Amino acid sequence: MNKLISIFKKEILDNVRDRRSLFFAVFYGPVLLPLIIAVSMFGSYKQFAIDFEEISELPVINAELAPNLVDFLFKNNIDVITAPDNYEQALRDSDIEVVLKIEQDYGEKLAAGKPAPLTLYSNDADKESGKAARKITTMLNAYERTIDSLRMQTRGIDPDIFNSIAIDEVDVSDGGLAGQMISSLFPFLLIMSMVTGGFYLAIDTTAGERERNSLEPLLSLPIKRELLVFGKYLALVFFITISAVLTVITLSIVFKFMPTEVFAGTLHFDPLTLFIGLLLASPLILLIGSLLMSVAAFTRSTKEAQTYLGILMVLPMAPFFLLQFMNIKSANVIMLMPMMSQYKLLEKAAKNETIESMHLLLSFAGTLGAAALLLMLAFWLYRQDRILQ
Amino acid sequence: MIIAESLSKSFRKKGGKKNERVKAVRDVSFTADNGKITGLLGPNGAGKSTTLRMLATLMHPDTGSASIDGIDVVKQSSQAREKIGFLPHNSGIYPRLTASENISYYASITGMQNNAIDARIKELIEMLDMGDIADRRAEGFSQGQRTKVGLARALVHKPQTLMLDEPTNGLDVMATRNLRKLIKRLADEGHCILFSSHIMQEVAALCDHIAIISEGTIAMADSLGGIRERTRQEDLEDAFVVAIGESLEESA
Numbered sequence: 244m245n246k247l248i249s250i251f252k253k254e255i256l257d258n259v260r261d262r263r264s265l266f267f268a269v270f271y272g273p274v275l276l277p278l279i280i281a282v283s284m285f286g287s288y289k290q291f292a293i294d295f296e297e298i299s300e301l302p303v304i305n306a307e308l309a310p311n312l313v314d315f316l317f318k319n320n321i322d323v324i325t326a327p328d329n330y331e332q333a334l335r336d337s338d339i340e341v342v343l344k345i346e347q348d349y350g351e352k353l354a355a356g357k358p359a360p361l362t363l364y365s366n367d368a369d370k371e372s373g374k375a376a377r378k379i380t381t382m383l384n385a386y387e388r389t390i391d392s393l394r395m396q397t398r399g400i401d402p403d404i405f406n407s408i409a410i411d412e413v414d415v416s417d418g419g420l421a422g423q424m425i426s427s428l429f430p431f432l433l434i435m436s437m438v439t440g441g442f443y444l445a446i447d448t449t450a451g452e453r454e455r456n457s458l459e460p461l462l463s464l465p466i467k468r469e470l471l472v473f474g475k476y477l478a479l480v481f482f483i484t485i486s487a488v489l490t491v492i493t494l495s496i497v498f499k500f501m502p503t504e505v506f507a508g509t510l511h512f513d514p515l516t517l518f519i520g521l522l523l524a525s526p527l528i529l530l531i532g533s534l535l536m537s538v539a540a541f542t543r544s545t546k547e548a549q550t551y552l553g554i555l556m557v558l559p560m561a562p563f564f565l566l567q568f569m570n571i572k573s574a575n576v577i578m579l580m581p582m583m584s585q586y587k588l589l590e591k592a593a594k595n596e597t598i599e600s601m602h603l604l605l606s607f608a609g610t611l612g613a614a615a616l617l618l619m620l621a622f623w624l625y626r627q628d629r630i631l632q
Numbered sequence: 633m634i635i636a637e638s639l640s641k642s643f644r645k646k647g648g649k650k651n652e653r654v655k656a657v658r659d660v661s662f663t664a665d666n667g668k669i670t671g672l673l674g675p676n677g678a679g680k681s682t683t684l685r686m687l688a689t690l691m692h693p694d695t696g697s698a699s700i701d702g703i704d705v706v707k708q709s710s711q712a713r714e715k716i717g718f719l720p721h722n723s724g725i726y727p728r729l730t731a732s733e734n735i736s737y738y739a740s741i742t743g744m745q746n747n748a749i750d751a752r753i754k755e756l757i758e759m760l761d762m763g764d765i766a767d768r769r770a771e772g773f774s775q776g777q778r779t780k781v782g783l784a785r786a787l788v789h790k791p792q793t794l795m796l797d798e799p800t801n802g803l804d805v806m807a808t809r810n811l812r813k814l815i816k817r818l819a820d821e822g823h824c825i826l827f828s829s830h831i832m833q834e835v836a837a838l839c840d841h842i843a844i845i846s847e848g849t850i851a852m853a854d855s856l857g858g859i860r861e862r863t864r865q866e867d868l869e870d871a872f873v874v875a876i877g878e879s880l881e882e883s884a
Contacts, residue, residue, distance in 0.1 A: 245743070246740065246741055246743060249741055250741065253726075256729070257728050455724055455725075456724035457724035459685070459688075459724060460720055461724075463688040463690055464713060464741050465713040465714040466743075467710065471741075628691045628692070632643065
């Protein structure tokens with residue numbers, strides 16, 4: 244036991260003194276990555292979501308020709324202002340987002356019961372302009388419908404005649420595609436930080452040890468190789484755990500500052516849910532530890548190890564994409580699959596759904612089983628002659 | 633005491649076909665006594681390191697057997713390791729740990745208690761005269777300083793048998809002389825010392841007994857005087873050439 248603690252303590256001390264190991268374990272995965280991804284997701288959300296409650300200004304040319312329309316827009320939180328003379332250039336320069344032009348014959352045609360001409364100028368190269376144009380078009384369509392039904396009623400026609408089908412869309416999924424994306428974000432970031440957190444320690448304690456020629460004298464000491472490997476494994480698991488916990492803390496803070504609409508109303512990312520998520524995903528700490536350990540033991544140099552482990556970096560992304568593009572039913576089989584099952588469990592946790600105990604059992608058993616197998620593989624690799632070659 | 637009998641070891645050829653194997657060690661038998669310095673002398677690639685690795689229980693021999701103080705290195709490898717101190721070439725110390733931390737780590741792995749560890753480290757620092765580097769991180773140590781730390785680590789659990797793989801590689805004159813002095817002292821204390829080298833003069837200056845290894849086989853094993861007599865060469869370099877079966881004219 245004392246020997247095990249000595250190995251554990253030495254590997255921790257050695258790697259805490261290695262700035263690279265420390266940077267990846269406590270900063271890159273747990274802080275930098277969640278911040279970059281969360282902030283950019285929030286940014287793109289803001290760009291595409293239209294807020295009809297928000298009061299905005301609309302530059303209009305010849306506003307005096309359409310007082311009723313101006314009044315309608317005003318009631319819908321849009322303040323009409325006079326458009327600048329060089330509005331086309333102003334649009335190109337993104338000084339204004341959109342311009343509505345009321346043509347000279349607008350009133351005349353409207354009174355005659357003909358289509359009244361309006362022109363909407365926007366700059367499609369500018370995302371903000373496109374978003375503003377969509378908002379105005381939606382408003383104008385609503386205005387058109389009111390005029391349509393008024394025109395029909397004055398001619399004694401029931402406006403419902405033109406509504407031959409009544410489509411009522413009910414989306415029973417929780418949060419839709421956006422919700423799916425966001426709910427995958429948590430397990431993705433968590434697994435990613437686990438991999439990056441243990442990455443350098445795994446390389447340093449195995450391939451690095453070999454490259455420094457320190458493995459040979461170490462293995463000539465009176466200690467069982469399995470004990471040595473296990474001590475290193477414990478240090479690795481410790482680093483991965485620190486990374487995972489820090490990630491949860493960062494996300495607790497980041498999600499606190501996110502507007503609730505981002506979570507589509509159905510997702511819960513309060514600190515408690517995040518920590519429950521961490522517990523649900525905890526077997527992955529052991530799995531990723533033994534995975535990194537055996538890959539690093541298999542490789543002959545740190546450079547080779549970096550290549551292999553770099554390829555492994557796509558692993559946390561695999562379920563993310565599989566779940567995006569494949570419609571996998573939440574069956575028992577998925578729960579047996581490491582990574583996949585944690586994605587599903589964490590999604591359920593975020594939606595406050597009850598998790599079946601059978602699913603929980605299968606997820607833990609499948610992942611811990613895989614972790615044990617990979618640890619056995621690491622033991623085996625350390626018993627081979629090639630560990631020293 | 634080390635007894636090696638007909639050791640052999642082959643490896644898979646790197647980049648070669650699946651079943652192609654390289655015989656690193658073909659047939660190695662020799663004895664190294666307690667209180668004596670035995671030199672394993674041979675050119676690069678002769679199988680010195682592989683032999684030492686098998687004796688240090690790091691690799692299983694394909695055939696043959698070896699024992700350290702009567703303990704079989706394959707069947708009782710754990711017990712055998714308690715008797716061995718092993719210094720690989722390049723010493724293999726941890727650069728981010730201090731000299732003391734390096735030694736202390738090995739001491740704790742061998743199962744020593746904390747107070748015993750401190751006392752032993754003090755002893756070794758004095759013995760190897762490394763008080764000035766004890767609390768410095770090993771990063772940037774000179775080769776001589778690294779060898780000292782490596783040697784202190786190898787000696788930490790007071791092993792009877794000491795195996796040194798080309799320990800004077802990269803050492804300057806003074807460091808080499810100091811190391812020789814130390815090795816002699818350890819032999820005088822009764823340790824069995826096995827020392828591998830490809831430098832003739834060094835082996836001649838230090839060793840009581842020399843095993844010449846060439847192409848994985850012990851070509852000759854005797855005292856320095858015995859080798860000179862058997863090859864009828866006064867110069868050790870000539871004796872070496874004759875011992876490994878080359879003719880003097882061709883190689884000169």
